Amino acid sequence: MMTDLFGNRDEIVPSRKVSGRVIGLFEALDRDFVTSPTDSLELTFDGIVGDFHAGQTRRSGGREPWYPRGTEMRNERHLSILSADELDEIAAGMGLPQLKAEWIGGNTVISGIPSLSMLPPRSLMFFEGGVTLKVDGQNAPCKIAGRSIASHAGTPDETTTALDFVRVSKRSRGIVAWVEKPGIIRAGEKVDIRIPEQWIYRV
Template sequence: MTDLLSSLENTTVPEIAPSRRISGRVAGLFEALQGHFGTQAADVLELSFEGIRGDYHAGLTRKSGGREPWYPRGTEMRNERQLSLVAPDELAVIAGGLGIDEVKAEWIGANMTVEGIPFLSMLPPRTLLFFEGGVTLKVDGQNAPCKFAGKALAENTGAADETAMSLEFVRVAKRLRGLVAWVEKPGVVKTDEKMEVRIPEQWYYPG
C-alpha cells in the first residue's frame, strides 16, 4: 500500500505508526452542576449522548467561541467538548512551572483525572477510551489552555496578580492541559475504574 501511495505523487510517504493499546485508571471524577465552569468531586458520572447529565458543558451542540474563528461567535455547532480529561502528573508539571504547590483538576473545570497513560495530552484525535463499565469516549483533541481557566486557577490559589497568573497559565500549560472528548457510548463511569486506550494509526500529512 505504501508503494502504491508513493506512486501518486512520486514521493516518499511518511511513516505510518501502527495502532496500539494502553491501560489506565480513572483517578478522579468531577462535574459542573452549579451552572458555572468549576467542577466538584463525584463518585460516578452518568453519561448520555449529550455528555454528563446536568453538567455545564452537556449538550449535543454548543455555541462557537474564540476557539472557532472561522464561525461568527455564537454559531451553533456540534459539541465535541463534552468532557475534559487531565493527568495528575501533567498538572504537577504545570504547578511547578507556575511556582505554586498544586493545580487541582476542579479549579480548571476538568471532569476526569486519568492515571497510567504517559503523555495524556498528546493522545491524538480519534483515540478511543474504553471503560470497564461499558462507556466509550472519543478524543477530539488537546484542550488548549485559556485565560478563563487561568483566571479560575488564580482565584483558587489567591494569586496577587490574577491577570498575570492567567496569562502565565496559558503559556505554561500548553500541551499539558489535557484532552476534550465526547460520548460515543453512554453509561456510568466510576472512580478507580480501569480503562483501555486505543490509539489509531498515526501519520503526518505530506507537503
C-alpha cells in the same frame, strides 16, 4: 511505508493500546465551568447529565474563528480529561503547591497514561464499566481557566497567573472528548485507550 500521489514516502505508525486508571471524577452542575468532586459520572449521548457542558450542540467561540461567534455547532467537548502527572508538572511550572482539576473544569483525572495530552484525535477510551469516549483533541489553555486558578490559589496577580497558565500548560492541559457509548464512569475504573494509526499528511 507508503507512497502517496505526490511520490512522498510517509511512515504509518500502527495502532496500539495503553491503559490507565480513573483517580478523580468531577462535574459542573452549576452555571459555571468550575467542577466539584463526585464518585461517578452518568453519561448520555448529550454528555454528563446536568453538566455545564452537556448537550448535543454548543455555541462557537474563540476556538472556532471560521464561524461567527455564537454559531450553533456540534458539541465535541462533552468532557475535559486531565492527567495527574501533567497537573503536577503545570503546578510546578507555575510555582504553585498544587493545581486542582476542578479549578480548570476537569471532569476526569487519569493516571498511568504517558503524555495524555498528546493522544491523537479519534483515540477511543474504553472504561471498565462500559462507557466509551472518543477523543476530539487537545484542550488548549485559556486565560479564563488561568483566572480561575488565580482565584482559587490566591495568587497576588490574576493577570500574571492567567498568562503563566497559558504559557506553561501548552500541550499538557489535557484533552476533550465526546460520548460514543453512554453509561456510568466510577472512580477507580481501569481505562483502556486504543490509539489509531497515525501519519503526517504532507502536500
